[in-house]
Amino acid sequence: MDIIASGLAFAEAPRWHDGAFWFSDMHDDRVFKILASGSAELVCKVDGRPSGLGWLPGGDMLIVSMTDRQLLRRGHDGAMSVHADLSDMIGKRANDMVVDRCGRAYVGNFGFHTDEDEPVAPTILVRVDPDGTVHQAADQMVFPNGTVITPNGKVLIIAETYAARLTAFDIDEDGGLSNRRIWAQFTDGSVPDGIALDEEGAVWVASPTNARCVRVREGGEILQTIDTGQQAFACALGGDDRKTLYIAIADSADREDCRAGRNGKVITTRVEIAGAGLP
Template sequence: NFYPVPPIIQAELYVRIPDDMRCLGKDTEWRGGFARQFQHIFLEGPVVDNLGDLYIVDVPYGRILRIDPGKTITVVATWDGEPNGLAATHDGHLVIADYKQRILSFDPSNQKIKPLITRRHLERFKGPNDLIVDSQGSIYFTDQGQSGMTDPTGKVYRLLAGGKLETIVENGVSPNGLVLSPDEKFLFVAMTRSNQVWRLPLHSDGTTTKAGVFFQSFGNAGPDGLAIDEEGSLFICHPSLGSVFVVDSNGIPKARIVSGTSGINLTNCCFGGPENKTVFITDSLEGNVQKVNWHCRGARSQPRLRTMASTPEYQPFLKYSDDPAAEETSPPQHPVKRRTTVLSHMLVFVATSLVWGVVVFLIVPSPMPTSSTQVSASTHPTILENHLAGIRHNVTSGKRLINCGNSTEEAKAQGCKYDILLNHWVPGPCFDKESVDEYRDDNSWGAFSDINMTHRLTIDEMSNRDFYWTSIRDHINHCAIMWRRQFYVLFDERRAMDTVVTSPGHTEHCSQYLMDVTEGMFKEPTKTMRGFAGCWIKD
C-alpha cells in the first residue's frame, strides 16, 4: 500500500446488553466460527429507524432486540431461528436473513414472523447471511452457507418487489455483508473467506458484468458487515482484525475505527442518530454496541417502521419438509399491508363524499363552463348511466400504447417531455402542461442533488439524472396530483392517459404512503427515481 497510514478513531461504548437479558446457561446448536469463545450472546444486523430505535439480532437464540434512544432494551421477537441480518422494507416491516429459516418477514404491528422466501425453485438456500432493500423495494441478500475458497458456491440474490427472484452472483467465496452505492449503480459484497470486498456494476436490465476486487485484506476471518455514507465512503467491518476500515469511493484508506472496549469482534455497522451521522457497531461476542460520530450522513435515510405492539411470547416456527409441495411458503409472499381503524374510516368518508359529489355534479346543471380538456355529462349521457349502474370498464381497452424508451436520449428522440410532477419522461399527448406550469412558475417544486437538499436542480438537470432528492411534502403533492389526474381521466374518458396514472401499483403505493406519513416528516428528504412512462391513446 503506497498510501499513508489512515487516522485511527476509537469507538465508544453505546450500550451493553445486561446479564439479565442474556440467555445465560441456555443451550443452542449454533456455534458459528467461534465455538471456543462464544458463551451466551452474539449480536449482529443493526438497523436504526426514524424514531432513533436501534434493532439488532441475537444470532444463537433467535431474537430481535430493540434499543431506544434512552437505551432501554426490549426483546421484540423470539423464534426458532438463527438470524444474522436485518433490513427495513418500504411498508414498515423488517426482513430477516436467517441461516436456519432462510428469508423471513417481521411485522412490528403484531410482532409476528413469517417466511418470505425459503428456496430457489426446488433447492433450499444454503444459509442466508445479510440483506438490504433498495429504493425500488427489491431485496438483495447473500446466501453464504459454508462456502469458501475450496467451495466457491455462495450466491447473491435479488428478490424484486413483484416476487421474481434473480441470481446476481453464483461463485461467491463466502458472501457476507452487502451494500449499494449511493446512486445504486454498484453493489459491494464482502467475501469473508477470500478476505475481499467485491464491486459489481448493476446494469439497467438487472445483469452485472466486470465484477472486480475493490478491497483486499488479510487475517483469520475476512470482511463482514458493510455500510456506506453519502459521499460513497465504504465502512468494512473486519472482526479478526478488530477494526472497521473506511475507504473512499476509489478504495483509498480514510480511517480505521477500533474498539473502545476489550472486545474486538466488530461484525456489522449502520448509520443512525439524530442527524444520521452516528455509526453504530456491533461487538458480537462481548454483547455490546459501540458508536462513532462521523462527519457526514449515511447514504440512506432512516426507515419508518410500523407501530410496535406489545412483546409476544416465544414464537414456535413452522417446520419445513423436504417436499416443496408440502411446504406452506413455496411462493414468495410479501407482507399484507395493515391500516389503522381511524385512517380506514377517514378513507371511507372521503371516498363516499367524492362519489356523492360526482353524482350531484352530473345530475345538477352547472352554469360554469368546462375547460377544453373536459367533457360534460350531457355530451356523453352514457357516463351517468354507467356510473349509476356500476358498470366497470378497462380504461386502456381500445387504446394503443406509445413509449419513451429507456433512456433520456431515446425519450428526447421520440419527442417526449419531462413531467416534474410525475418524475417521468412522458409522450407528448400525455404531457399535462397546465399542471406542470402551475408548479414550475411559482417555483414551489424543488429537486436537489444531495440528501441535505442544499443544491437545487433545474428541470433539465432533473431529467438527465437517474435520481434526485425531494421532500416528503413534495411526494405527498405528487400522489395528490396523480389522483386528481386519475379522476379526470376516468370522468372525462380522456383520449390520452399515461401509464403512471393507470397503474394500480402506483395507486396502492400512494395510498399506503399517505397513511403512513406524519406531519413531522414533511421536510425530510426522500429519494426520487426518474422514470420513463408510456401513454395510452384512443385513435
C-alpha cells in the same frame, strides 16, 4: 466508545430505521430495537436464527432466517409470514441482506459450514423481488456478507468475507447485477464482514480477524482505523444525523460460546462523515 447494548449473545445486522437502532441477536434468536430514549424493545423471536434486516416500501419488515433459509416478513401488527423460501437456491445458511427502495432483497449465504471445518466454497447471491420470487443475482461469490447500495440506487457493494475484498456491481433497471469489479482488496489483515457506506463514498468495514473497524475508499486505501477491543462483526451509520457509528462486537462467533459467555456488545462512536444509501 459508548456501550449501548451488552450481555448479548451475538449482535448482527445493525440498522438505523425510523428513528431507532435495530439489530439481530443471532445466537439468542431474537430481534431488538433501541429507542432514542435508550430503552430496548424485543421486536420478535426467530427460531431459525435471525440475521439480515430490511424494510419493504410499505413498512413491513424483512428478516433473514438463517438455518431455515427463509426470508420472513413481519407486518405492522407483528404477524410473521414467509416472504420467500430460499432453500431451493442455497444449500447452506442464509446470511446478511440489503433491501433496496423498490423492495428487492439481496441475500447472501455461507456456501459452506464455517463451524464444521468444511473447505471454503463459492456460492451465489440471491435476489428476492417484492412479490417473493427468488432469482440468482450473481455466482462465484466467496461468502457474500454485508451489503450496501449507493444513494442513487445504481451500485451495490458487497463484502466477500473469505476473499478479503469488497465487490461492486451496477444495478440494472430490473434489479439485475452487471459490471462486476473488485471495489477494494484488503492486504492489511482485515476481513470484511458487515459494512456501512458514507456520504463521501467510503465504506466502514467491520473486521473480526484484527478486532477493528476500518474506513476504506474505492481502490483499497485505508482512511481510518478504530480498534474495537473485541472482534468486530458488523457496523452501521445512524442517529438523526447518521454520524453515529454502531459496531457489533463479541469474543467469538461460535454459537455455544456466545450463548454461554454473553459478552456480545454494541458500541458507538461519533464520526465526521454521515452515512448514505442503504441500509
